[in-house]
Amino acid sequence: MANFVAGTHGRPGFRKRGKHEGFRIIAVKATDIRRLSRNVGEVRIPKAGWIRFRWSRPVPDGVKSFRVTRDRAGRWFIAFAAIPQPIAAPRTGEVAGVDRGVTVSAALSTGELLIVPALRDSEKARLLRLVRKLARAMRRSKRRCAVKAAIARLKARETDRRKDWVEKTSTQLAQRFDVIGVENLKIRNMTRSARGTKDAPGKNVRQKAGLNRAVLAAGWGGLVTLLEHKAPGRVVKVDPAFTSRRCSACGIVDRRARESQAVFRCRSCGFTGNADVNATRNIRDIAAGHAVNARGGDRDAGPVNREPRLVPPLA
Numbered sequence: 240m241a242n243f244v245a246g247t248h249g250r251p252g253f254r255k256r257g258k259h260e261g262f263r264i265i266a267v268k269a270t271d272i273r274r275l276s277r278n279v280g281e282v283r284i285p286k287a288g289w290i291r292f293r294w295s296r297p298v299p300d301g302v303k304s305f306r307v308t309r310d311r312a313g314r315w316f317i318a319f320a321a322i323p324q325p326i327a328a329p330r331t332g333e334v335a336g337v338d339r340g341v342t343v344s345a346a347l348s349t350g351e352l353l354i355v356p357a358l359r360d361s362e363k364a365r366l367l368r369l370v371r372k373l374a375r376a377m378r379r380s381k382r383r384c385a386v387k388a389a390i391a392r393l394k395a396r397e398t399d400r401r402k403d404w405v406e407k408t409s410t411q412l413a414q415r416f417d418v419i420g421v422e423n424l425k426i427r428n429m430t431r432s433a434r435g436t437k438d439a440p441g442k443n444v445r446q447k448a449g450l451n452r453a454v455l456a457a458g459w460g461g462l463v464t465l466l467e468h469k470a471p472g473r474v475v476k477v478d479p480a481f482t483s484r485r486c487s488a489c490g491i492v493d494r495r496a497r498e499s500q501a502v503f504r505c506r507s508c509g510f511t512g513n514a515d516v517n518a519t520r521n522i523r524d525i526a527a528g529h530a531v532n533a534r535g536g537d538r539d540a541g542p543v544n545r546e547p548r549l550v551p552p553l554a
């Protein structure tokens with residue numbers, strides 16, 4: 240409830256079978272975990288005994304607790320709790336602006352456009368077919384269970400792709416740039432509409448709606464959260480006012496410069512470019528100004544990682 244009031248989480252609801260299944264084991268001893276081979280490990284779980292798991296990455300030293308979870312696709316996971324070291328700043332003085340795009344998932348001030356991988360068209364079509372099938376399946380029937388499991392597997396594939404993208408992108412950003420400017424989410428709404436305005440209607444409005452929007456929103460939110468963990472103290476949250484209307488070349492704020500969803504054309508200096516990239520350049524410039532202030536004008540010090548913020552465990 241406290242998280243809900245703080246605005247970071249949704250409204251708490253009742254538990255449901257098959258959803259967020261899992262438990263946490265604390266006070267783990269080193270003798271409770273053992274490695275059987277290169278990719279197989281074993282862990283002692285109270286009341287269950289020795290349970291094997293795939294040793295997919297090194298188990299951190301001195302681990303005190305772990306979580307066992309089961310996702311809706313029926314996959315079991317084990318996660319050993321450890322706070323990872325933040326990624327060191329490259330100390331090149333480079334500042335990046337990152338923004339949620341209207342036409343892409345995220346744009347960089349370097350001109351790169353990033354797209355959160357979603358389900359392919361064929362997978363989306365299959366998902367739709369399965370949802371219809373589910374609606375026709377009789378309650379409590381075997382077929383209904385099978386269809387539900389198939390839907391869960393498809394959705395899990397989508398989630399996996401998004402999480403993988405978020406991890407890789409946030410790591411790359413933290414490695415490449417000293418300071419990363421993002422827009423402050425609390426000021427603008429979570430999901431920007433693809434509809435556009437009356438004068439400049441957006442394209443592909445139908446495709447943007449629904450499924451895609453949720454993926455984009457989750458991808459973006461996760462990217463900012465992970466960036467703050469991986470580059471603590473190096474993420475600057477920028478007030479997004481005017482960032483989409485200001486010309487990043489001459490600084491003029493002109494509402495009509497936004498020629499369409501994708502194109503920004505400055506009427507005073509003639510600068511033309513991708514509208515999303517133009518916004519990220521503005522964010523970058525504001526972030527660079529803040530970063531200098533945050534350093535107290537000491538230009539040699541450079542931005543550094545601060546102590547990582549302690550994140551409370553999920554379970």
Ligand SMILES: [Zn+2]
Pocket residue numbers: 486487488489490491505506507508509510
């Ligand atoms: Zn201009």
